[in-house]
Amino acid sequence: MAAIASTPRMRCLYIFNRDGVCLHYHVWLRPLTTLSPHQDQKLMFGLLFSLKSFTAKMDPVGGNKGNLGAPNLPGQGCSFHSFRTNTYKLSFMESPSGIKLILITDPRMGDLRDALKYIYSNIYVEYVVKNPLYTPGQPFKCELFNATLDQYVKTLQ
Amino acid sequence: MAPPTRAGDYPFAPVDRVNAELFTLTYGAIVRQLLTDFEEVEEVNKQLDTMGYNIGVRLIDDFLAKSNITRCSEFKDTAEVIAKVGFKMFLGVSATVSNWSADGSECSLILDDNPLADFVELPDTCQGLFYCNILCGVIRGALEMVSMRTEVKFVKDMLRGDDAFEIRLKLLEQVAEEYPYKDDE
Numbered sequence: 001m002a003a004i005a006s007t008p009r010m011r012c013l014y015i016f017n018r019d020g021v022c023l024h025y026h027v028w029l030r031p032l033t034t035l036s037p038h039q040d041q042k043l044m045f046g047l048l049f050s051l052k053s054f055t056a057k058m059d060p061v062g063g064n065k066g067n068l069g070a071p072n073l074p075g076q077g078c079s080f081h082s083f084r085t086n087t088y089k090l091s092f093m094e095s096p097s098g099i100k101l102i103l104i105t106d107p108r109m110g111d112l113r114d115a116l117k118y119i120y121s122n123i124y125v126e127y128v129v130k131n132p133l134y135t136p137g138q139p140f141k142c143e144l145f146n147a148t149l150d151q152y153v154k155t156l157q
Numbered sequence: 158m159a160p161p162t163r164a165g166d167y168p169f170a171p172v173d174r175v176n177a178e179l180f181t182l183t184y185g186a187i188v189r190q191l192l193t194d195f196e197e198v199e200e201v202n203k204q205l206d207t208m209g210y211n212i213g214v215r216l217i218d219d220f221l222a223k224s225n226i227t228r229c230s231e232f233k234d235t236a237e238v239i240a241k242v243g244f245k246m247f248l249g250v251s252a253t254v255s256n257w258s259a260d261g262s263e264c265s266l267i268l269d270d271n272p273l274a275d276f277v278e279l280p281d282t283c284q285g286l287f288y289c290n291i292l293c294g295v296i297r298g299a300l301e302m303v304s305m306r307t308e309v310k311f312v313k314d315m316l317r318g319d320d321a322f323e324i325r326l327k328l329l330e331q332v333a334e335e336y337p338y339k340d341d342e
Binding site: 018020045095098099121136 | 217
């Protein structure tokens with residue numbers, strides 16, 4: 001157990017809104033960064049956008065697929081919730097209001113769907129959206145959000 | 158989207174409540190102040206709508222977080238959820254959805270009871286006022302965040318002598334999701 005606790009499993013977290021604005025970027029462990037933050041965030045958003053459109057298009061059972069590349073209505077079609085490479089795992093959640101949460105972790109992490117839901121409902125909404133002085137659609141820096149998030153991810157296995 | 162029959166009941170346990178009179182009187186104080194500041198009732202209606210809109214664009218996330226709703230893609234279901242879950246959660250009363258237009262793009266939310274309007278009687282000087290117009294803005298703002306552009310307005314108002322509060326919802330367009338960046342950025 002000591003070995004697990006001593007190796008941090010979280011890598012980073014992105015929060016985007018529907019317009020592709022990166023509302024928040026949180027990094028725990030990322031020794032390798034090759035792109036500027038702006039390019040990095042744009043690439044991440046683009047990856048999710050395309051992947052979502054591909055996954056919906058390849059759906060063998062669901063209806064209303066639309067054309068590949070043609071704009072989908074939000075909530076239309078299926079979506080993916082994670083993918084794993086040999087070096088990391090990416091977990092993804094999107095709210096009907098277009099808020100996208102992306103959590104990058106060690107590849108050995110289990111299902112994080114509930115964790116993302118928790119971060120959205122109990123941390124993002126509570127500490128960011130409800131702050132009357134926060135302007136919706138703008139990137140935020142929020143101490144309480146960071147502290148609560150740090151504490152919460154420590155509990156994840 | 159969760160079936161509305163079931164969705165009406167479960168999300169309220171964790172919601173903090175506030176004294177109804179405090180809520181009603183606070184809202185009253187806001188309207189009163191707007192009347193002083195803007196003088197024209199038309200302008201006050203507009204301001205209330207804008208204030209509601211700003212509330213709605215935030216409230217939607219709180220609503221989605223508490224109600225566990227994961228999809229809002231059909232206007233018909235969405236209207237039901239607003240009436241049964243949304244109104245119940247934030248106003249403590251539920252509304253009825255009725256008067257659907259033939260093409261399904263317009264409907265009415267009917268409120269028999271409206272805590273915002275308790276204690277209120279419109280004086281002669283405020284005859285054109287839609288006292289609860291903030292609600293229209295809230296609905297419009299919240300729906301815009303789930304990609305539905307709508308027009309929302311009061312068509313019946315008990316304060317003006319009608320038998321109920323009726324809010325007319327008109328879906329203008331469902332905005333498709335588009336890649337937000339331009340190539341040369």
